[in-house]
Amino acid sequence: MKVTIEVNGTVTSHDVEDRTLLVHYLRDTLGLTATNVGCDTSACGACTVLLDGESVKSCTILAAQASGHMVVTLEGLAGSELHPVQRAFRERHGSQCGFCTPGMIMAVVSLLRDNPKPDRDEIRLALKGNLCRCTGYQNIVDAVEAAGS
């Protein structure tokens, strides 16, 4: 089937199998490989992207469901400068191996839209769907707190 999805401001249109998952459309069809496949069971959050501005797990959405909608991946965040959340993650060393970072950052962008100044408990609760298996959570919470201030 033909899907048409606006990804990072550009309208993309491709023939894909009906069963194609959004994360595979982004990675394999478009070559946007910042979005990672972690657990592939909608638990870990590594595949988080924005769909119409809201954080979602792209391993549990069909590309077909996103057709006609707007997706933003990590690649679409920065303009000529880093996005404030990216900058905060870099300054506060909010990543260790980095695998969870793209999903983590997209989840934070969505969080800060709904709650621009979350406290540390709110940050932890809001990020419970994003796992860092290096367990580098302290610096991640520091980074979100810095980005929100």
Next chain:
Amino acid sequence: MIPAPFDYRRPGSVAEALELLASPGAALLAGGHSLLPLMKLRVVSPDVLVDVGALAELRYVRLDGDTVEIGALTRFCDLVVDPVIREHAPLLARAASSVGDRQVRHRGTIGGSLAHADPAADVPAAVLACGGVVMVHGPDGARRVHTRDFFLGRCRTALGLGEMIVSVRVPRQTHWGFEKFTRRALEWALVGVAVAGESVVLINMGDRPVRAGVTEAALRQGASIEQAAGLAAWNTDPVDEPHASAGFRQHLARVLTRRALQRAAGRVPGGLS
């Protein structure tokens, strides 16, 4: 993990969805957060996927006299913030806020959760506690099913072939309590309790959301909250697992019921966040 092949269809109306649902091997897709994981594991492999996710006519919340009517495609994140829900059915806002994580709540729907009928799910138990009625459309027209008759077993409901949920109607109820115990933040309830008015419903203490009938009867007969909560695990048959024995779950049911009843009675603080 990739689902087995299927034909994806996106109907433009409920009528069109029902026509497509009549085809052999068809399944209804709403937010997809129960169905797609099962398809990826190949537990189920529908031939036709009827995606009603874009049907705006099924996404609404409105007050109709003393009843709150909620469109089937209303998402958990909508339930959490909707002013009508927060004022007139606050238990549903609280239960929805405890589902999965933000990403899951951006996709999962009340109709999908009821149709999936996982006994460990938060929202079906809350709807049952509220005395909710499920409005169903199907090949033989419309019918209403009370939630006490809706859940038939683990992931089994009274929905017939070719039928779909279009909305849920719950009576206004502002006395509520909700408790949920998980091993890790993200997980499903090991045990949970939803209280609305006089009604006490246990989460994950059987093959479906179950009323704590003995507790309810004790309360009606004037027992204290502590006494009544001590009876919450009567006639329950929770799963017995190495990390959580049936006895431990029954203990949790009693403790969580006490806390939820105390919250409903206004004896402990704690509103919606």
